Amino acid sequence: MSNNDNMEEVDNSSNSNNENEMEKGNLKGLNCDQPLSSGTTIKSLWRDGKYHKAEVIEHKFDEELKLWEYYIHYFEFNRRLDEWVTEKNIQLISENSEVVEKKVEPHPSEGRKLTRSLKRQRDETTHGTPVAEEDGQLSALEKQHEEITKVKNIETIELGRYEIDAWYFSPYPEEFAYCKKLFLCEFCLKYMKKKKTLVRHKEKCQLRHPPGNEIYREDSLSIFEVDGKKNKIYCQNLCLLAKLFLDHKTLYYDVEPFLFYVMCECDSHGCHMVGYFSKEKDSPDDYNLACILTLPPFQRKGYGKLLISFSYELSKKEGKAGTPEKPLSDLGLLSFRSYWTIVLLEILRKHRGNLSIKDISQMTSIKTEDIISTLQSLGLLKYWKGQHIISVAPKIIEQHLKTKNKQTRSINPDSIRWCPYQLTNKR
Secondary structure (H helix, E strand, O other), rough: OOOOOOOOOOOOOHHHHHHHHHHHHOEOOOOOOOOOOOOEEEEEEEEOOEEEEEEEEEEEEOOOOOOOEEEEEEOOOOOOOOEEHHHHHEEEEEOOOOOOOOOOOOOHHHHHOOOHHHHHHHHHHOOOOOOOOOHHHHHHHHHHHHOOOOOOOOOOEEEEEEEEOOOOOOOOOOOOOOOOEEEEEOOOOEEEOOOOHHHHHHHOOOOOOOOOOEEEEEOOOOOOOOOEOOHHHHHHHHHHHHHHOOOOOOOOOOOOEEEEEEEEEEOOOEEEEEEEEEHHHHHHOEEEOOEEEEEEHHHOOHHHHHHHHHHHHHHHHOOHHHHHHOOOHHHHHHHHHHHHHHHHHHHHHOOOOOOOOOHHHHOOOOOOOHHHHHHOOOOEEEEEEOOEEEEHHHHHHHHHHHHHOOOOOOOHHHHHOOOOOOOOOOO
């Protein structure tokens, strides 16, 4: 399945129109023996049939086609839409309608390669935890890591009955890291280079659901708690899979301090993962969620909000307020802000009279700072005499709720079978 199925196809007529535009404009086609350097600004033909401004990130030479290919980032789009294009589809531009003088770079075979040992040193850095003192070696590793992850290394994966386009770089082991397509077992998440290897593996794999304890079941929806220490390989495979769709994720191998909550849709063939979130076993900052992902085939179907809702139901059972670890991805921030908005508006609609932010936090387990920022974004909070005052009329609440999509499914707290994790508990 492609994450860009909703985009229009480029037809021949639109290509023809753009070629005419190029002859009249300040664009000049490429036909050269040497590649453009990284950082060169160009325009590239996109899938909508129009040329968009982009930056060259990397290049390589296709020996079969005898053409240079460029990995580019479109200035107006998210990095998940970065892609390889051939020199036939790009044009040089300049502000003065002149051809840009391009710099010649060495042949791509001379490029640096990230070794497995360097990957592991960097990859074992936990979820965005700041390093207090960086020496020269760590700084060099950080810079090299950033350079390497600019270019998407895997194009697609096959997971269950879905073929999914990857969005970002993921540090799979070197043997697998530069395969155009990876084949994954949807139950144990083992990754393979060939379809026939996957077929043989499926005949032997005994798993039909994530390892760990099933702590929630409501109709066909199930959630499993997986301990990163007890099921290390599975959780590492899960993190490598997640990195294909998360830009800023840095946890790959150091999974032991985390619990993973995997949401599945279950049928007679097993429990099929739709998404997950991870959570620190012991968070001094009261983080109730470290990383969250809904797989692309299941996005825009409400699973993200269900995962967020479940994380707060666990916080309620722990008897404390929680907040997600920062920074959130762009999609993660949208999901959390939408969840907070719905929950707070429902609380304000049901409870008339005086209601403090602290009261709302105790009822919802949402941190006070998240409540304040959400109410401010809705224009429902005023600051008066050193205090935040909730100022809202019932009609305003109803208007806001009407603009929000109705969640058809919700987490039933009575269906949760779970006890808070204790560090001294030898589960």
